[in-house]
Amino acid sequence: MHIRVVTDQPWDVPADLLAVPIVGEPAWDGTLGELDRRTGGELRAQHAFGEVRSKPFATALVANGDLPAGRVLAIGAGEAATIDRRAVVRIGAAIERRLEGRAVHTLAVSLGDLAVLLDGGASAAAELIARGVVEGGFDPSTIYRDAVESALPVLDELVLIAPGADAVSVAAGAERGQVMGEGANLARRLANRSANDVTPRVLADEARAIAEEHGLSIDVVGPDRAAEMGMGMFLAVGQGSDNPPQMIVLRSGPEGATDARGRLLALVGKGVCFDSGGISIKSADRMEEMKMDKTGACTVIAAIATLARLAPGTPLLAVAPAVENMPGPHSARPGDVVRALNGKTVDIINTDAEGRLILGDALTYAEQLGATHLVDVATLTGAVARAFGELVTGAFGTPQPWFDDVMAAAARAGEAFWQVPLVDEYRADMDSWYADLTNSSSSDGGLVKSGLFIREFVTRPWVHMDIGGTAYFRKARPWASRGATGTTHATLVELALAGAR
Ligand code: BES
Numbered sequence: 001m002h003i004r005v006v007t008d009q010p011w012d013v014p015a016d017l018l019a020v021p022i023v024g025e026p027a028w029d030g031t032l033g034e035l036d037r038r039t040g041g042e043l044r045a046q047h048a049f050g051e052v053r054s055k056p057f058a059t060a061l062v063a064n065g066d067l068p069a070g071r072v073l074a075i076g077a078g079e080a081a082t083i084d085r086r087a088v089v090r091i092g093a094a095i096e097r098r099l100e101g102r103a104v105h106t107l108a109v110s111l112g113d114l115a116v117l118l119d120g121g122a123s124a125a126a127e128l129i130a131r132g133v134v135e136g137g138f139d140p141s142t143i144y145r146d147a148v149e150s151a152l153p154v155l156d157e158l159v160l161i162a163p164g165a166d167a168v169s170v171a172a173g174a175e176r177g178q179v180m181g182e183g184a185n186l187a188r189r190l191a192n193r194s195a196n197d198v199t200p201r202v203l204a205d206e207a208r209a210i211a212e213e214h215g216l217s218i219d220v221v222g223p224d225r226a227a228e229m230g231m232g233m234f235l236a237v238g239q240g241s242d243n244p245p246q247m248i249v250l251r252s253g254p255e256g257a258t259d260a261r262g263r264l265l266a267l268v269g270k271g272v273c274f275d276s277g278g279i280s281i282k283s284a285d286r287m288e289e290m291k292m293d294k295t296g297a298c299t300v301i302a303a304i305a306t307l308a309r310l311a312p313g314t315p316l317l318a319v320a321p322a323v324e325n326m327p328g329p330h331s332a333r334p335g336d337v338v339r340a341l342n343g344k345t346v347d348i349i350n351t352d353a354e355g356r357l358i359l360g361d362a363l364t365y366a367e368q369l370g371a372t373h374l375v376d377v378a379t380l381t382g383a384v385a386r387a388f389g390e391l392v393t394g395a396f397g398t399p400q401p402w403f404d405d406v407m408a409a410a411a412r413a414g415e416a417f418w419q420v421p422l423v424d425e426y427r428a429d430m431d432s433w434y435a436d437l438t439n440s441s442s443s444d445g446g447l448v449k450s451g452l453f454i455r456e457f458v459t460r461p462w463v464h465m466d467i468g469g470t471a472y473f474r475k476a477r478p479w480a481s482r483g484a485t486g487t488t489h490a491t492l493v494e495l496a497l498a499g500a501r
């Protein structure tokens with residue numbers, strides 16, 4: 001998709017379709033008034049009728065009147081007070097999704113009021129609309145099919161209309177948004193692929209291809225080296241499967257380098273290619289969703305690729321422990337005691353609490369590789385989904401200023417998080433008779449305890465993002481397909497970009 005920025009008025013822009021976001025209760029003067037006049041009053045009439053206000057992201061398709069665009073799509077953007085970076089991404093995505101099955105090759109979007117309402121003006125609006133249009137075009141139903149009946153349009157051109165704006169800075173914004181969206185879609189596509197397709201080895205192969213494409217260095221630690229190093233938790237989870245565990249390490253920038261902030265940030269992503277629960281096997285109900293348990297890994301791999309496109313050479317690590325959690329004669333058993341890479345011993349009470357085991361060793365390894373700051377992303381608990389649902393990611397972190405830094409990146413990315421406390425007093429519930437700690441205990445406060453467990457394996461500033469609720473949608477939304485959402489990709493990239501020179 002090629003992106004073109006025009007500083008003309010929207011009524012001078014030819015396209016298959018012109019999308020016009022309508023914020024709140026417009027006065028129908030200025031640009032919107034002129035567009036309405038040229039559609040013969042249809043735009044305003046549809047709005048008055050309620051067609052674009054009936055629910056969030058409602059749309060009305062309007063004939064073009066004497067406009068050079070083939071058709072006009074009015075889309076309800078919500079009240080002015082609700083227009084933030086997240087909302088604008090969703091508007092872009094909802095426009096693209098509304099065009100499912102339609103013959104649209106050139107889509108024009110009038111940035112209009114969005115540019116006025118956003119900090120960063122037209123270039124911010126262009127970035128977020130472009131990202132939204134790209135993300136809106138993601139459809140997992142095409143992964144294993146040659147054709148679908150009603151496909152999302154594959155655009156040749158996206159035209160962003162910003163009258164009077166500085167075209168160069170708006171185009172730079174749009175390009176950034178497109179790259180961000182493509183990165184999220186890379187993560188989503190990988191995450192959505194099935195477990196018979198994406199084994200730990202295949203995920204490592206995909207990471208190798210991505211590293212080659214973007215000039216990243218890569219090292220994949222297989223089971224033998226992992227055993228020599230002492231990654232006892234990582235190996236315990238992987239040992240039940242015929243598909244051997246792979247610790248995938250990607251690096252941007254030279255070894256030993258720190259970023260503009262004097263940091264080496266490591267992004268660590270849970271890569272459980274399938275989580276059957278192991279010997280503590282899950283019930284059959286929705287077990288198929290556990291192919292998505294590698295989403296954190298897919299996200300950090302995509303994020304470092306996106307960073308390489310936007311700010312090549314910026315120091316960053318991505319560590320993705322990839323395993324398959326399976327029951328079998330070689331599996332770890334409940335009650336097995338293993339030694340973690342950091343030397344602590346762990347009593348595996350529940351083999352289904354596997355994410356924290358592989359993350360613990362991956363975080364220790366990231367520190368050994370020189371990471372000064374850590375962020376991990378994981379589909380770690382069902383509890384976080386019960387607490388916050390599909391739209392808000394639960395996040396933990398310490399010390400607080402580092403957590404706040406990460407949340408500032410989240411605001412730039414337009415992603416929603418809620419901080420979960422690390423309640424020290426609960427740590428005693430995880431004491432073991434046989435080891436330094438257990439990987440699971442009484443379920444009260446289970447979400448908090450999952451964070452406390454991981455904290456045992458970090459000594460540097462650290463944030464943990466539990467995407468157990470937000471990694472994938474069970475049903476489509478106006479702005480997103482069902483399946484992997486790409487959540488946290490933009491936040492991680494924004495965070496890493498803060499260290500670009
Ligand atoms: N991958 C699951 C968490 C999960 C479940 C994410 C459903 C998304 C949807 C994780 O490995 C797991 O099994 N967690 C257990 C932890 C428990 C055994 C302490 C859970 O949440 O039930």
Ligand code: MN
Nearest residue numbers: 275352353354
């Ligand atoms: Mn599990």
Ligand code: ZN
Nearest residue numbers: 272275293355
């Ligand atoms: Zn899991």
